[in-house]
Every structure is written in structure tokens, then in C-alpha cells.
Amino acid sequence: MAIIGAGRLGTALGLALKLIGCKIEVVAAQHATSSRRAAGLFGPKTLALSAHQLGRPSHGQIERLERCSLILIATPDDTIAAVSNRLAEILGPKLTSGSGKRTSAIRRVALHTSGALASDVLKPMRRSGFAIGSLHPLVSISESRSGADLLTHGFFSVEGDAAAVRTGRSIVSDLGGESFRIDSRHKALYHAAAVTASPHITALFDIALEMLIVCGLKPRQAQRVLLPLVRSTVSNLATQEPARALTGTFKRGDVSTVRKHLAALKAAKLTQALSAYVLLGQRSISMANKHHPGAPGLDEISRILARVAKEGRPR
Numbered sequence: 001m002a003i004i005g006a007g008r009l010g011t012a013l014g015l016a017l018k019l020i021g022c023k024i025e026v027v028a029a030q031h032a033t034s035s036r037r038a039a040g041l042f043g044p045k046t047l048a049l050s051a052h053q054l055g056r057p058s059h060g061q062i063e064r065l066e067r068c069s070l071i072l073i074a075t076p077d078d079t080i081a082a083v084s085n086r087l088a089e090i091l092g093p094k095l096t097s098g099s100g101k102r103t104s105a106i107r108r109v110a111l112h113t114s115g116a117l118a119s120d121v122l123k124p125m126r127r128s129g130f131a132i133g134s135l136h137p138l139v140s141i142s143e144s145r146s147g148a149d150l151l152t153h154g155f156f157s158v159e160g161d162a163a164a165v166r167t168g169r170s171i172v173s174d175l176g177g178e179s180f181r182i183d184s185r186h187k188a189l190y191h192a193a194a195v196t197a198s199p200h201i202t203a204l205f206d207i208a209l210e211m212l213i214v215c216g217l218k219p220r221q222a223q224r225v226l227l228p229l230v231r232s233t234v235s236n237l238a239t240q241e242p243a244r245a246l247t248g249t250f251k252r253g254d255v256s257t258v259r260k261h262l263a264a265l266k267a268a269k270l271t272q273a274l275s276a277y278v279l280l281g282q283r284s285i286s287m288a289n290k291h292h293p294g295a296p297g298l299d300e301i302s303r304i305l306a307r308v309a310k311e312g313r314p315r
Contacts, residue, residue: 001070002026004054004083006038009113009137010074012147014042019148020174025068026061028054041144054086062090070167072135073112073122080112080121088124109167111135111160115191118184119160126161133160134187135168137177140198151175157182157190204280205230207273214268243287250284253297255304262308275312278305 001022003014006029014024024042029035032050039048047064049057057065065071065087075083087110110125115136122132139154141147154177158168165181172179182190205226212222236245249257258281265274285302288295 001072002028002065002068003038003042003072003074004028004087005074005076005113006034007074007076008141008144008147010072011038011041011144012141012151013072013074013113013137014038015144015148016151016175017171018042019152026064054090057090065091069108071108071110071125071130073110075112077114077117080114080117084110084112084122085124088128088130091125091128091130093129107131107163109133109164111164111168113137114187115157115194116188118187119164120184122160131161131163131167133158133164133168135171136191136194138194151177153177155180159184159187204276207270207276210270211265211268211273214270243290246284246287250281250298250301251288251292253288253292253295253301255297255300258301258304262304274308278309278312281305282309 001017002025003010004027006014006027010027010029014027018024024046026047026049027035027038027042028049028051029038030051032048032053035048035050039046047061049061053061071087071091073080073083073087091108108130109132110122110130111133112119112122113136114121114134117134119133122130126132134157136157137151137154138156139147139150141150152175154175156168156172156177156179158165158172158179159182160168169179208226209219209222212225213219217225233245233247236247239245249261261277262274265277282302282305285298285305288298292298
């Protein structure tokens with residue numbers, strides 16, 4: 001296989017796939033130093049290519065790419081289309097019949113790792129004889145080596161041509177993970193959900209840190225204090241649906257406490273924290289109403305939050 005893109009995800013995937021016996025023939029990256037670093041991790045026989053070399057590959061480099069039955073594109077979203085076009089030019093079908101149709105019995109597969117883009121961004125490669133698809137890991141990877149471990153038991157979304165989906169599912173199975181299929185039309189919404197469940201939680205945690213720092217805690221101390229609370233919340237979510245896992249002020253309908261929270265946020269001039277509190281509070285009220293419709297305090301809190309939200313809208 002070939003891996004195009006040697007950032008955190010591309011390198012983590014390469015390390016994980018190496019462990020299950022995949023031969024990584026080629027790794028390409030924007031900069032030669034990045035591709036060489038990744039090649040060093042993948043094995044002494046892996047060819048490292050820079051973007052410049054991929055733009056003008058030698059005959060020997062093209063031969064190495066042509067050996068690959070699978071190409072995994074793990075570049076930033078904005079560059080996937082250009083990479084697809086370039087690879088299609090380099091790796092177009094070689095075997096044709098008299099009618100001009102491809103006769104090769106082995107169909108190659110190209111997968112990209114974007115969560116937001118559908119497989120059709122790889123259409124140029126389909127025209128060059130590839131089955132195309134996407135393989136997106138629902139894992140937060142901040143470092144390649146630890147990320148490789150996370151991938152071995154993660155969830156992956158797959159979509160695209162039938163042959164590409166089969167290949168993607170086979171890879172996930174070999175890694176020890178689980179795959180699920182996404183309709184190509186919903187890739188952007190799917191990815192928005194992933195962003196909300198991970199990077200946005202990190203941003204929300206940062207907002208909570210900001211509040212505690214205003215209270216006088218040091219940043220590192222605030223982080224240590226809040227992390228066990230976050231872990232207990234995740235533990236609750238592992239065994240219960242969100243509406244039942246919900247705890248605290250909004251579930252109880254504590255009107256006076258909500259008023260105090262809002263006053264404190266306004267006094268501290270924590271504008272973003274106030275906006276997040278109101279928006280998430282409104283969602284919490286909806287969740288609380290699922291199990292305790294008409295519970296005392298919920299309607300009053302809802303009206304309070306609506307007024308604050310209206311005050312914050314630009315006129």
C-alpha cells in the first residue's frame with residue numbers, strides 16, 4: 001500500500017497497519033523531512049517521496065506506486081482533490097483491450113481519511129481504474145505512536161464504491177476495530193457530530209478552566225480538579241442514554257442557582273462562557289423534560305435562558 005500524507009493520522013495509520021502485516025511500499029508528504037521520518041518508522045524498504053517528487057516522479061518511483069493495490073490519502077481536506085488528480089495522472093490504467101476497456105483483473109482501491117468529504121472527491125482515480133471510498137477513524141489523535149494504539153480498537157466510518165467499502169471494512173476488522181457505513185450525502189453532518197463530540201468538548205473544557213482561573217485557581221490545578229468530573233460524566237454516558245445520564249442544576253430545575261450562575265458569568269465578563277452556558281442549558285432543559293415533563297422550575301429556567309439569549313443577539 002501507499003500512504004499519501006505523513007501527519008499525525010497518516011503516520012498513526014501506517015504504524016497500526018504495519019503491526020497487522022501491511023507492507024507500506026510508499027509514503028509521501030508535503031516535505032521530504034516528514035516523508036523520511038515516516039518511512040523510518042514504517043520500515044527500511046519504504047520509499048519516501050516529497051510533494052515535489054510526487055509532482056515529477058521518476059520511472060522507478062512510478063513503478064513503486066504501481067505495485068500498490070491500496071492507496072490511502074491522509075492529507076488535509078483542502079488538498080485531497082489535487083492529490084487525487086495527480087495520482088490519477090500517474091497511475092491511470094495500463095492494460096486495455098482492443099476496444100479501449102481496461103482488462104486488468106485486479107481492481108485497485110483508493111481511500112481518503114477525511115470525515116467531512118465524501119468519496120466522490122476521488123472521482124479522477126475512479127476514472128483511472130480505482131474503486132474509491134473513505135475511511136474515517138472516530139479517534140482523537142494528538143500524537144502518532146499513541147494514536148496507532150487507539151486505532152486498534154476504534155470505530156471507523158466507511159462509504160464509497162462497494163469494493164472500496166469492503167476493503168475499508170477488512171482493514172478495520174484486521175485492526176480489531178469496528179466499522180459502520182455512512183450515506184455519502186451525510187458526510188458533512190456526520191463530521192460535524194464528530195467535531196461536536198470531541199474538539200468542541202475540548203473547547204468547552206477550556207471555557208470551564210477559564211471560569212476556575214477567574215476563581216483564583218492556577219491553570220494546571222483547575223485542569224486536575226475538573227478532569228475527574230469529566231471522567232465520571234463519560235462513565236455515566238457509557239451505561240445510560242444522555243437524558244438519563246444528565247445530572248445537576250438543570251435536571252433538578254434549580255431556578256435560583258441558574259440565576260446566580262448567569263449573574264456570576266455576566267459580572268466576570270465571560271462572554272463566550274455565558275453564550276455556551278445558555279445554549280447548553282437550553283439543551284439540558286429539553287433533555288430533562290424527556291424524563292420529567294412539567295417538572296417544577298424547568299419552564300421558568302427556559303424563559304430565563306430565552307431572555308438572556310435574546311439580549312445577546314446583535315440588533
